[in-house]
Amino acid sequence: MQYLENGQILENVAVGPDSWRMEIHAPKVVGAAQPGQFVMVSVGHETTDPLLRRPLSIHQAQSDVLTLLYRIVGKGTKLMSIMKKGEEISLLGPLGKGFDVQPTPHHCLVGGGLGVAPLLFLASQIKQRFPDSKLSILLGGRSRDELLVLEDYQQVAPVFLATDDGSQGMHGLVTDLLAKEIDGPATIYSCGPTPMMKGVAALARQRNWPCQVSLETMMACGMGACLGCTVQRAGIAENEEQKYVHVCKDGPVFEAGEIWL
Amino acid sequence: MQYLENGQILENVAVGPDSWRMEIHAPKVVGAAQPGQFVMVSVGHETTDPLLRRPLSIHQAQSDVLTLLYRIVGKGTKLMSIMKKGEEISLLGPLGKGFDVQPTPHHCLVGGGLGVAPLLFLASQIKQRFPDSKLSILLGGRSRDELLVLEDYQQVAPVFLATDDGSQGMHGLVTDLLAKEIDGPATIYSCGPTPMMKGVAALARQRNWPCQVSLETMMACGMGACLGCTVQRAGIAENEEQKYVHVCKDGPVFEAGEIWL
């Protein structure tokens, strides 16, 4: 079930360079949320510029509180960052198809940049549902500044780090980290920049790891109405008009093999 | 001289129903300001809706501090009201032709609704320049709620009040108040709703009082560039294209006889 809910902002704080975390009291959305799903957020102020809602992953959803982790990249996220505690914010969600979590010896979460956002909610839920199976979180970034809210992840599971500049954790890409740290059967849940997910998916194919990736595209509606958020399906579709899938409805999480990364 | 100045907001508080006062540190604008002039205010937030600056009268200009008194009537003024102390606000001004203050036995300021805004600055300056001549302030409103920041006026000169509903001061229109309280030679400075100024101007004509009125129109530029802010000149203009005057440049203050009210 999807809701249009006016949540109340409980906290809106900077957690890194241009990176913010917003906590919102939103019982309806939280009640229905699954890891990997997202919400369309109205950046408000009653103006028509920016016009459209902004898609943001559900970073965490616990006891009526929805948490968003967002980076300021333009007008909309800038307007979000000046919203104050106590203000209302309009949410549409939860939206999309989240991660498909099945029993597996080793749940391995791989995130890069702000792709880390949905992994916290995912990790918490895996730990809850499969307390006995192994759970690892691998995070990468250009530099230590990009490794956000690490403590939150560390509270849930062992965290392995990599930075392009070596300022924290392993010096290199998160894919190298994945190759190094993980062996044996595992399931990969990945999100982040497309090049990174490509690398992760390629490695997973080699090692025969099932791999799910979470995609981002421009979105107008977030709910399957505008058909604006297409990515191309891998292989040949039986019906011409099934050449594309829609990230907001068929995704944002896909089997890596399902789509062209 | 006109300036484009980023002033710093020192205070932005509600002073009545939907009515706010903003104090801004703006030395350049204040340095050049004359009573009756106005500023074009950017309602900011980097959005293009609202697009245009908003014209607001200079309510007071003292020791580097510009004060605006504004009523929330739409998007722009709403956005102004959520601006916080310490934020910057872009000002264009001082703009237009203000009140022409000449020696006279009795300076009589007549304001209605938010037309009161420019009268405080005017009163202070008259008192300063002509300490010995008589100075009276007549203010009217629909009800007591509309009589804003009275103390500020009372500090400068005797204030006479009228309300349509009699909730404060005389029960009636400010024009009745004017007819009742003022006799003998005087100069009238008036601003407020057009019907009110019409009444004031009519009475002034009867009594042979010189009368200046401050007008409002829609404005795009506020500086004589768009020709959008026209009102019709009274009588026949010798040149066809002088049929209209421009409130932002030829005004906002006019001799009552100069224009069609």
Add this chain to the structure above:
Amino acid sequence: MAVDTSVKIGEWQLANPIMTASGTFGYGEEFTPFVDLSSLGAIVVKGISLNPRPGNPPPRVVETASGMLNAIGLQNVGIERFIAEKMPMIRKLGAQVVVNILGDSLQDYQELAARLDDVEGIAALEVNISCPNVKKGGVAFGTDPSMAAKVAEVVAKESSRPVIIKLSPNVTDITLIARAVEEAGATAVSLINTLIGMAIDIKTGRPKLANIIGGLSGPAIKPVALRMVYQVAAAVKIPVIGVGGITTLEDVIEFMMAGATAVQIGTANFVNPAVSGELVTGLRKYLQENNRKAATELIGSVQEG
């Protein structure tokens, strides 16, 4: 006080003037969590062509100042599967349903109208003529009065239902097209479709849309849409349906005062998926508060001079 919100488009009576715009409301079902579809005047489903269309490659949408550009490329399942798979679901929605059709040729339009005529649960047809006429070197049907009239004629001939011709705003004089389709037998006209626009990503030096150009919609185009509705309402006798940037109740009133018998809500559905239902309630409230007995009193009530 009881107010009558109903309006008529030809013989077809709508409970109120609030419709949704084609391509912005899916097949309706997506909005059932937010709107009681039976409370709307009507919903217009996304454009259907003879054969399935995959649509354009991504990116397909980009935001602009108070608007958005789209180049969806008319992706749809085709008439076959629309009738077989979508219509059964659509009938269950309990809404007045308008089916929007598009084609590359007169024959396309004719066949689509014919195939749909004996399909149950359709209240009216809306004909998108902003599509390139392949036989005429890709000139849009909607930019030429005679081509537009021919489309209206063949569809009206094949269809026993009201036929709404949806006009393109990318023309020198939209009243010429409106008059042409009126004479050709259109029951009503709806306008405007999107203005053609473009945006460039200066970082990559490429157009922001894979299709290079796209359709501009949203509040940005409202003044142009309102002006065209005003002009067309003065030029034709058939009902005019206003579309273009309508977001608030004030917008709805403006379009009706300008001469619109009904309005369609498009891009605003993306910003607030509940908006169409809210406007139905808002309109009733407005009519009561302004002592209007009927929504029809608003139509063309603007006073000049």
Add this chain to the structure above:
Amino acid sequence: MAVDTSVKIGEWQLANPIMTASGTFGYGEEFTPFVDLSSLGAIVVKGISLNPRPGNPPPRVVETASGMLNAIGLQNVGIERFIAEKMPMIRKLGAQVVVNILGDSLQDYQELAARLDDVEGIAALEVNISCPNVKKGGVAFGTDPSMAAKVAEVVAKESSRPVIIKLSPNVTDITLIARAVEEAGATAVSLINTLIGMAIDIKTGRPKLANIIGGLSGPAIKPVALRMVYQVAAAVKIPVIGVGGITTLEDVIEFMMAGATAVQIGTANFVNPAVSGELVTGLRKYLQENNRKAATELIGSVQEG
């Protein structure tokens, strides 16, 4: 690194591509507190007609979503007093000055061009053809290729200076008009003029503009302007000057990538009277940071597909 920001319109060399748009920059003097006019590529003064025009009654302007409507009615002092009273002041501004002219008839345009040709201190003429041709029942010159071409022809014949024809966007195919005026001898085309729009005050039930309809400008129309510049640049060989919603440096780059040799800043001057000068500095900085040797490298550099 030294960068060359200059561009050429015919024989006329501009220090940079940043111009101001007619009717939004007064006669220049209003902006001297905020902009060093000599630093701009050029300024375009407000439209001049043969006889003085009082303009339209108020209200003349109204804000819309990310835009504004204006119906100034081409108020101006007329050619006589323009030459006698305004030009002496304008010459002192130290700016490259383009004079924008408008008329009701071919004769008007011809006479205006003739009268201005021996006036000193004018760099080029811009011809506003979005005006009604009184002899042709008020159809705008700019909506008909042959009428537009005739205007271009007579003005080019009378003028020894570059002649810029300013195109109206309210047409089905703007490239037809552009090609027609190119053949008729125009040195360059500038586009777009305003889109025709309307707004209604629902409280009074009257149009918000006394003139009922007006011209839509500002960021709202930028996607339409950019698309038309892109199409026209591909259709003609003469330089194209981009106008329409340009506010930021990014906008300037987009228009040049789409094919504009220069750009004009209009409504943005009202929002930030210093913007034109800021864009000159910003463009130089951008070229340096992106290792471009010359502004001309940007022109038409957009890559399709």
